[in-house]
Amino acid sequence: MKERRWTGPLEKIDDYRWRIPQSYSPGMQVPGIIFSDEKLLRDIKEDQSLQQVANVAHLPGIVKASMAMPDIHWGYGFPIGGVAAMDAKEGVISPGGVGYDINCGVRLVKTDLTVEDVQPKLRTLIASLFNTIPCGVGMSGNIRISKQDADRVMTQGSRWVIGKGYGVAEDAAHTESQGCLEGSDPAQVSERAFKRASDQLGTLGSGNHFLEVQVVDTVFNEEAAGVLGLHEGQVTVMIHSGSRGFGYQICDDYLDVMERAMQRYGIRIPDRQLACAPITSEEGQRYLGAMRSAANYAWSNRQCLMHLARLTFERVFGKSWEQLGMRLVYDVAHNIAKFERHRVNGDERMVCVHRKGATRAFPPGHAETPEDYREIGQPVIIPGDMGRHSYVLVGTQQAMEESFGSCCHGAGRVMSRSEAVRRAAGRSIEQELERQGIIVMGRGRKGVAEEQPGAYKDVNDVVQVVHNAGLAERVARMRPLGVIKG
Amino acid sequence: MAIEEKGYAFFDHTADIGIRAQGATLAELFVKLAHGLTELLAEDTDLKPRQAKAIQLTAPAAASLLLAWLQELLFWFAAGHGARRYV
Numbered sequence: 001m002k003e004r005r006w007t008g009p010l011e012k013i014d015d016y017r018w019r020i021p022q023s024y025s026p027g028m029q030v031p032g033i034i035f036s037d038e039k040l041l042r043d044i045k046e047d048q049s050l051q052q053v054a055n056v057a058h059l060p061g062i063v064k065a066s067m068a069m070p071d072i073h074w075g076y077g078f079p080i081g082g083v084a085a086m087d088a089k090e091g092v093i094s095p096g097g098v099g100y101d102i103n104c105g106v107r108l109v110k111t112d113l114t115v116e117d118v119q120p121k122l123r124t125l126i127a128s129l130f131n132t133i134p135c136g137v138g139m140s141g142n143i144r145i146s147k148q149d150a151d152r153v154m155t156q157g158s159r160w161v162i163g164k165g166y167g168v169a170e171d172a173a174h175t176e177s178q179g180c181l182e183g184s185d186p187a188q189v190s191e192r193a194f195k196r197a198s199d200q201l202g203t204l205g206s207g208n209h210f211l212e213v214q215v216v217d218t219v220f221n222e223e224a225a226g227v228l229g230l231h232e233g234q235v236t237v238m239i240h241s242g243s244r245g246f247g248y249q250i251c252d253d254y255l256d257v258m259e260r261a262m263q264r265y266g267i268r269i270p271d272r273q274l275a276c277a278p279i280t281s282e283e284g285q286r287y288l289g290a291m292r293s294a295a296n297y298a299w300s301n302r303q304c305l306m307h308l309a310r311l312t313f314e315r316v317f318g319k320s321w322e323q324l325g326m327r328l329v330y331d332v333a334h335n336i337a338k339f340e341r342h343r344v345n346g347d348e349r350m351v352c353v354h355r356k357g358a359t360r361a362f363p364p365g366h367a368e369t370p371e372d373y374r375e376i377g378q379p380v381i382i383p384g385d386m387g388r389h390s391y392v393l394v395g396t397q398q399a400m401e402e403s404f405g406s407c408c409h410g411a412g413r414v415m416s417r418s419e420a421v422r423r424a425a426g427r428s429i430e431q432e433l434e435r436q437g438i439i440v441m442g443r444g445r446k447g448v449a450e451e452q453p454g455a456y457k458d459v460n461d462v463v464q465v466v467h468n469a470g471l472a473e474r475v476a477r478m479r480p481l482g483v484i485k486g
Numbered sequence: 487m488a489i490e491e492k493g494y495a496f497f498d499h500t501a502d503i504g505i506r507a508q509g510a511t512l513a514e515l516f517v518k519l520a521h522g523l524t525e526l527l528a529e530d531t532d533l534k535p536r537q538a539k540a541i542q543l544t545a546p547a548a549a550s551l552l553l554a555w556l557q558e559l560l561f562w563f564a565a566g567h568g569a570r571r572y573v
Binding site: 074076192196245248249252256259416417418419 | 496498499502503550553554557560561564
């Protein structure tokens with residue numbers, strides 16, 4: 001199967017916005033809108049992601065537009081980097097619009113350490129993190145939970161693991177949705193998924209998941225950085241993981257349910273990977289109950305991972321994590337569906353926003369932004385590849401009006417995994433990164449090869465687009481010092 | 487690697503990876519795809535069978551049965567925390 005290059009229409013709206021007109025396909029309910037500049041668009045046109053933007057525009061109840069962020073690439077049904085909002089009463093919910101790794105997301109932890117404090121102990125620190133935090137596919141951790149406790153994780157999210165001693169109340173306050181979506185329903189979760197939930201809390205996983213020790217190298221907005229407690233030369237920790245095998249199993253289970261539901265409700269769509277059901281249907285409600293259970297599991301997982309990182313720093317630096325100032329800046333989900341109120345064509349409506357490889361970016365003053373950040377807007381955490389940068393931005397009113405309060409989620413892959421492995425043949429990606437002063441420890445050479453910097457778009461280009469388009473505002477940039485990979 | 491050699495081959499996908507397989511019968515096709523999936527998961531083609539397990543699946547059509555078959559293997563791979571050659 002060859003990747004098919006985009007040959008359909010694409011209208012330029014301005015330097016950062018492009019439109020696939022609704023007339024492109026008779027079934028499109030809304031147009032497609034792509035946030036990108038000309039440079040990034042060249043790569044975007046090379047795979048099937050723009051066709052996927054158009055396909056998503058066919059879904060029943062979609063409002064305003066099928067949107068894509070500059071890090072868009074070819075995904076399962078929906079593009080990765082896609083945003084689609086469905087009317088809460090008339091629309092559908094689609095597991096492909098959330099993704100297999102339900103509530104995959106990122107959290108940023110600050111420290112009071114400077115790069116000079118960390119540099120002499122960097123190798124010990126990265127090795128200790130690598131030994132403490134289970135990484136790799138299917139890997140189990142030391143945090144075991146009973147079926148009863150798994151129910152509590154699914155319904156209470158971060159709050160429950162914090163109550164067990166894996167963190168403090170402030171951590172939940174600095175997590176999107178306080179680390180818990182209401183309306184989860186463990187009764188809708190299969191036995192298989194339960195089985196996979198029992199031993200994967202506090203495990204990183206494989207693929208693009210990582211834990212990175214970083215240093216703030218540029219501050220763009222002193223005021224906002226001050227509110228977040230970030231400054232140049234400061235060491236931070238970034239954690240990227242999700243709901244592990246548990247969320248995967250739920251997605252798998254419900255794709256099957258949705259396929260049957262589509263026949264039952266007579267839904268016709270251009271790609272079976274967009275399998276969906278009406279939000280108000282029994283199948284839709286069951287998926288939502290299970291999806292929220294996985295979302296809460298993912299927040300608990302990142303909370304446990306942060307706890308393990310704090311313990312490791314304590315051992316390496318001989319001080320408590322509180323003394324080291326290891327406070328959570330913020331945690332964002334970037335694979336999720338949420339019910340939110342947005343203005344659509346002048347009217348405020350309740351919509352179900354699918355963000356798949358997209359981050360919520362709520363503006364200053366929004367009730368869902370933590371109180372201590374309300375004057376600057378919700379922090380948006382954007383990881384890059386392991387050789388370049390990561391960013392902290394804040395959400396804007398523009399995003400609220402234009403993209404259902406959403407922006408990009410990362411750099412976005414530009415190279416397939418197999419091509420990345422071929423290009424790494426005869427090279428040591430670890431040594432190349434070490435020459436740049438970055439220590440990488442991963443479970444296998446192949447995993448590191450797949451995740452080499454060249455496999456990704458330059459996150460600086462992606463962030464520049466969302467910043468210039470006004471969807472989020474740059475606050476600070478970090479560069480990696482050391483990375484552990486699954 | 488050509489598909490003729492092993493009966494399956496991988497193709498590129500930005501988000502993941504694809505497997506294309508061929509078989510003279512439906513059963514052989516299922517086996518070849520399972521071999522391809524195992525190679526991806528285990529990153530090792532030289533695995534020896536150690537354990538037999540009977541799996542029973544039903545589906546309304548061949549395509550959904552194939553999906554269920556691969557999902558079953560994935561589950562056992564993940565739940566068993568390791569690499570196995572199944573078929």
